[in-house]
Amino acid sequence: xxxxxxxxxxxxxxxxxxxxxxxxxxxxxxxxxxxxxxxxxxxxxxxxxxxxxxxxxxxxxxxxxxxxxxxxxxxxxxxxxxxxxxxxxxxxxxxxxxxxxxxxxxxxxxxxxxxxxxxxxxxxxxxxxxxxxxxxxxxxxxxxxxxxxxxxxxxxxxxxxxxxxxxxxxxxxxxxxxxxxxxxxxxxxxxxxxxxxxxxxxxxxxxxxxxxxxxxxxxxxxxxxxxxxxxxxxxxxxxxxxxxxxxxxxxxxxxxxxxxxxxxxxxxxxxxxxxxxxxxxxxxxxxxxxxxxxxxxxxxxxxxxxxxxxxxxxxxxxxxxxxxxxxxxxxxxxxxxxxxxxxxxxxxxxxxxxxxxxxxxxxxxxxxxxxxxxxxxxxxxxxxxxxxxxxxxxxxxxxxxxxxxxxxxxxxxxxxxxxxxxxxxxxxxxxxxxxxxxxxxxxxxxxxxxxxxxxxxxxxxxxxxxxxxxxxxxxxxxxxxxxxxxxxxxxxxxxxxxxxxxxxxxxxxxxxxxxxxxxxxxxxxxxxxxxxxxxxx
Amino acid sequence: xxxxxxxxxxxxxxxxxxxxxxxxxxxxxxxxxxxxxxxxxxxxxxxxxxxxxxxxxxxxxxxxxxxxxxxxxxx
Numbered sequence: 001x002x003x004x005x006x007x008x009x010x011x012x013x014x015x016x017x018x019x020x021x022x023x024x025x026x027x028x029x030x031x032x033x034x035x036x037x038x039x040x041x042x043x044x045x046x047x048x049x050x051x052x053x054x055x056x057x058x059x060x061x062x063x064x065x066x067x068x069x070x071x072x073x074x075x076x077x078x079x080x081x082x083x084x085x086x087x088x089x090x091x092x093x094x095x096x097x098x099x100x101x102x103x104x105x106x107x108x109x110x111x112x113x114x115x116x117x118x119x120x121x122x123x124x125x126x127x128x129x130x131x132x133x134x135x136x137x138x139x140x141x142x143x144x145x146x147x148x149x150x151x152x153x154x155x156x157x158x159x160x161x162x163x164x165x166x167x168x169x170x171x172x173x174x175x176x177x178x179x180x181x182x183x184x185x186x187x188x189x190x191x192x193x194x195x196x197x198x199x200x201x202x203x204x205x206x207x208x209x210x211x212x213x214x215x216x217x218x219x220x221x222x223x224x225x226x227x228x229x230x231x232x233x234x235x236x237x238x239x240x241x242x243x244x245x246x247x248x249x250x251x252x253x254x255x256x257x258x259x260x261x262x263x264x265x266x267x268x269x270x271x272x273x274x275x276x277x278x279x280x281x282x283x284x285x286x287x288x289x290x291x292x293x294x295x296x297x298x299x300x301x302x303x304x305x306x307x308x309x310x311x312x313x314x315x316x317x318x319x320x321x322x323x324x325x326x327x328x329x330x331x332x333x334x335x336x337x338x339x340x341x342x343x344x345x346x347x348x349x350x351x352x353x354x355x356x357x358x359x360x361x362x363x364x365x366x367x368x369x370x371x372x373x374x375x376x377x378x379x380x381x382x383x384x385x386x387x388x389x390x391x392x393x394x395x396x397x398x399x400x401x402x403x404x405x406x407x408x409x410x411x412x413x414x415x416x417x418x419x420x421x422x423x424x425x426x427x428x429x430x431x432x433x434x435x436x437x438x439x440x441x442x443x444x445x446x447x448x449x450x451x452x453x454x455x456x457x458x459x460x461x462x463x464x465x466x467x468x469x470x471x472x473x474x475x476x477x478x479x480x481x482x483x484x485x486x487x488x489x490x491x492x493x494x495x496x497x498x499x500x501x502x503x504x505x506x507x508x509x510x511x512x513x514x515x516x517x518x519x520x521x522x523x524x525x526x527x528x529x530x531x532x533x534x535x536x537x
Numbered sequence: 538x539x540x541x542x543x544x545x546x547x548x549x550x551x552x553x554x555x556x557x558x559x560x561x562x563x564x565x566x567x568x569x570x571x572x573x574x575x576x577x578x579x580x581x582x583x584x585x586x587x588x589x590x591x592x593x594x595x596x597x598x599x600x601x602x603x604x605x606x607x608x609x610x611x612x
Contacts, residue, residue: 381570388574
């Protein structure tokens with residue numbers, strides 16, 4: 001069953017011989033080499049920062065854990081140079097079906113339109129994602145990944161953080177300008193800064209089993225309310241690579257976890273669901289969950305990201321994906337602060353934007369959980385009404401909540417410049433950039449998200465040309481669509497998705513979020529928006 | 538105030554009667570199911586969260602008043 005997929009060796013580092021005044025000092029130490037810590041380290045390294053990445057284990061593995069990675073996460077991973085590998089290995093899907101009892105209630109498509117480089121979701125075992133990220137880390141000399149390095153002490157000082165680290169060779173110390181804690185739901189750094197982590201605990205128990213079988217089910221997310229094979233409860237079936245299927249069954253609140261986990265007890269349940277028992281177990285886990293977040297994501301020079309900062313229920317794929325959004329949000333800001341291009345207060349926008357996103361994710365996943373596991377007779381009655389109305393009404397279908405799948409948050413943020421012009425559509429400031437297909441001069445197809453990567457890691461001005469090139473502001477990269485030398489919007493989708501007219505320009509942040517947009521940008525207006533988005537006002 | 542509390546039916550008795558008759562012959566459990574579905578159908582028809590919230594507040598206020606009256610009677 002559960003096996004470590006990749007084992008990494010501990011290696012003694014010369015820093016371990018430094019003590020006293022000679023303790024090594026780094027701009028950033030990232031704690032926790034999960035998907036969030038690895039991605040953050042890569043992003044920082046690609047921006048030119050030296051990063052030490054510490055992990056208390058020496059392996060990746062044990063179950064699939066997160067399996068659904070969103071379009072937004074894939075676009076981030078594209079920027080890190082690992083997106084294609086994830087997509088090649090992953091199972092691409094966008095359709096979900098909801099069943100009630102024996103029959104299908106409805107189906108949804110999370111990405112009904114064409115012209116996007118990446119699908120709505122891929123399913124990929126977390127250990128593959130981590131392994132690919134580790135491979136990428138090893139290509140980047142700026143990242144120093146140290147396994148079996150456990151942070152056991154943390155001292156905040158005026159200009160840095162002093163860490164005490166336990167290794168198989170004993171303790172040593174490191175100093176860091178900033179420490180980013182990506183050390184998971186049971187974060188020990190969170191305890192070290194004395195932060196509380198409170199929220200709502202859910203009583204219902206869920207059983208996750210990953211089984212290996214050859215099956216003809218389509219690559220869709222299937223969710224059942226009250227299925228014949230699991231009366232009165234809910235069930236989820238989802239495909240992963242390598243003929244592995246994720247099955248999630250809601251259990252009784254009072255079920256005995258030890259007994260429920262036993263393969264001989266799980267097997268008959270799943271056999272009823274699948275209609276056969278030709279499957280092998282890869283992983284079985286029983287869990288309860290909490291929805292909670294830290295009050296503050298920033299404690300002095302220690303910044304929290306991913307599950308260390310916030311936890312949600314698994315319904316909606318909002319755990320790993322929101323952690324990755326944390327990483328993409330933080331890295332460019334941290335880079336600017338370390339380069340002294342922006343004041344440290346820019347980091348405050350990380351807390352503001354991502355804690356609001358965490359609230360949204362908690363709200364959405366709490367609602368899904370309450371719908372799946374009603375808390376009272378009346379809640380159950382209302383759910384029953386929704387499920388029965390869903391058979392014949394559109395509004396009933398839309399009220400059925402079997403998990404609202406992760407979409408990037410829209411930020412109400414001081415980094416945005418409010419619209420001064422009239423817009424009938426397009427992404428407003430604070431929204432992540434929608435993708436669109438373009439053609440290069442030679443006719444090659446290029447997606448907007450690819451053009452965004454090619455022009456650099458900083459701010460970008462996306463211009464819809466009006467024949468003559470406008471005066472380029474100093475600093476940001478430029479993507480020009482139309483005009484003499486720009487990309488061609490052959491299918492008209494870029495123009496439509498950005499509500500573009502000749503002269504329209506969008507200022508994009510390094511994380512691909514819209515900072516400002518203009519019908520007819522002036523140099524002064526773009527400069528002001530840039531300053532605002534950089535935290536310089 | 539977005540919620541209309543003036544009388545909107547030409548014949549309010551007909552509306553009240555329609556709801557009453559819908560519950561005829563149902564036991565409490567079935568009646569509660571019917572009401573749950575009815576609330577959701579009407580809420581969707583209204584399609585305005587502010588109106589819905591005001592309606593909920595108004596309905597809840599009745600319950601609180603009734604509860605207080607009961608307490609007072611017991612005292």
